[in-house]
Amino acid sequence: MSIWFEWIRMRSRLAEVQISLGRLAQAAKTVGRKMIFMEVCGTHTMSAFRSGLHSLLPSNVTLLSGPGCPVCVTAQGDIDLLIQLALRQDRPMTICTYGDMIRVPGRDGSLEKARSCGADIRVIYSALDAVRLAQRLPEREVVLAAVGFETTAPGTAAAISEAKRLGVKNFSALASHKRVLPAMMALLDAGEVRLDGFMCPGHVSAVMGWELYRPIVEKHGMPCVVAGFEEHCMAAALALLAEMVRDGRKELINAYPEVVAPQGNMRAQELMDEVFAVGDVRWRALGTIPGSGMIIRKEYADFDAAVRFSLGMPEDHEPAGCICGKVITGMATPHECKLFGTACTPINPIGPCMVSSEGTCQAWFKYHRVGVKRAGLEACTTRGIA
């Protein structure tokens, strides 16, 4: 029974992909010139590479990965602060982190290396796990490495407000949560990347609502489509984008209505507003973007690791030769980096884009070496972009 159900589901997904790719090809042919679309979500990056979507796109259509991988956009200074905290000798520290963060290199090593030197680093799946751990380990300071976009921020907010409600004194968060819209706007304002449309992230949209992207359409006249994560959703979104370019329409379309409402998840937004205020934060390689971050409010300062441990502003520096910043902003593809695949590999990552499984470099390294010609490797380079 369930095998048949799976089979039928697979066939209908496949049919949907084929129809969308057909529409995309037709629109691409009419448009004629190169079209460049950008997704800003690590899960889109992964899904596109895993399904081989790139190898099926028309030769004049390119899908770039923008600043959507939460690990990749975390400033190196924030990683350094975490490692500093993990290795503190004055009191017993436990750092809770999502799995991807553990191997991201800071200036002197990564959390993984700190762990091998005796630091207590735990991989968690939910921010609330960190609060529970703090309750179980009252003699230790438990710090949550809170990174990510509006998708993980409500979880951090819930953990902080839960810790306050329960009176957990040994829990805090080092928050470097980011807002996706200001980064998208900053990319367009800088004018360095020529784009034909955005594939907007389904998860962020589920929280923030699809009206979030209205300013992009209004200010920059850029077509936007909110897309789900399976390959048929992504193919459909690309077809919609290409058709808008063909018809000269500049609209915001929600192609993920089963999950995304116009105003999003109000409860999650209230929770975030309660704990976080909008502030300026630094992005890896993009520098400080005004209003692009979420800062823990003064009312919750007890749970702010930066306040609690009087952490200063760390220095930021990029590893020599690493062009992750350009990769994140779609201005370069990984193979243009001299380190890619030689000095920088998933086993020995130099830049964050190689560490995270959602990072463009790792996705390229893992999935993208077959069918590169059809994937339009030439089209992906900056020639048509910068």
Added chain:
Amino acid sequence: MIRSAAMETGNRGEGKIVADHTQRIVLAHGGGGQLTDELIERRVLPRLGNNVLNELLDSAILRNIPACDLAMTIDGYVVQPWKFPGGDIGRLSVSGTVNDLAVSGAEPLGLALSFILAEGFAGKDLDEIVNSIAQTAAEAGVKIITGDTKVVGRGQADGIYIVTSGVGRVRRDAKVGPSRVKPGQKLIVNGAVGEHGLAVMLTREMPEVTSVLRTDAAPLNKLIAKVLDAVGTGVTFMRDPTRGGLAGLCSDLAKQSAQRVTLNEVAIPIRSESRHAAEMLGLDPLEIANEGKVVMAVEAEVADRVMEILRNDPLGVAASVIGEIGTEADGRCEILTEIGGRRVLQKPYGEQLPRIC
């Protein structure tokens, strides 16, 4: 050998005998004295005893083996938690080692077990594990012929570790290795992949989640023997996709044989529950460990026969032809995706890192 080897721990157990040594492992259980004897005689021999093990000699003697090539293997088992849906460390420690012999074309002659126990480990848990070893060994038709017990202080080990070594007689009709893998051959797996690793990881990381996923840990020697009986050298390569999963195995195969390995994603059996669990944990089912699976490369003309044999066995009902060896001879492994795209399949990094969201 259980008794004399245990004496190597020297004086670690002296004066540590505590009142509840019948319920919990104490250091003296590894001290080579009376408590060690008691552990062996009460907990181990009644369950695992046989004519070779019962002699309790320094080495097991395998007598009157006809002239043949011998295969030998060893593997350490440190899984946490020691018990997980569908199995435990005991079942794992037998099937893993038996499978390593079987995929080398060898029939197991005997296994050697070394227990490393942490002080305080519950006696009834040890009994359960030894029972599971006995049951799995019976399934495989293999004897435990020698062993060793060590006890380390509390905190120096996490509960129980088992190291299992195995020796086997290599079948004359088995000629398997990457060098025999040639274009046109088919790749077959005997069932759905990813279940062992997911069952363990769900138990460890998300104990609050209930799932139908069970470990697939099982000895495959009888299944493999049936295939070799029928097609002999028609099987050109066998390996069990344990750590590193199917992705690790196939990328290694491509590299070692210098051939192009092409997998067909649609044909790879994965339960939908595994897909969902992997999604939740941020992992790729193709990179997850299996303990009751074998991947075979077979000559195209015997593929149907092999499939028929596998599908008629309970351990191979979901067998599938998952790919073939291409003509490019470039040492790459690629996968034809569900939607008809192509991508490279690479060996995973090592530690499975869950994705962030």
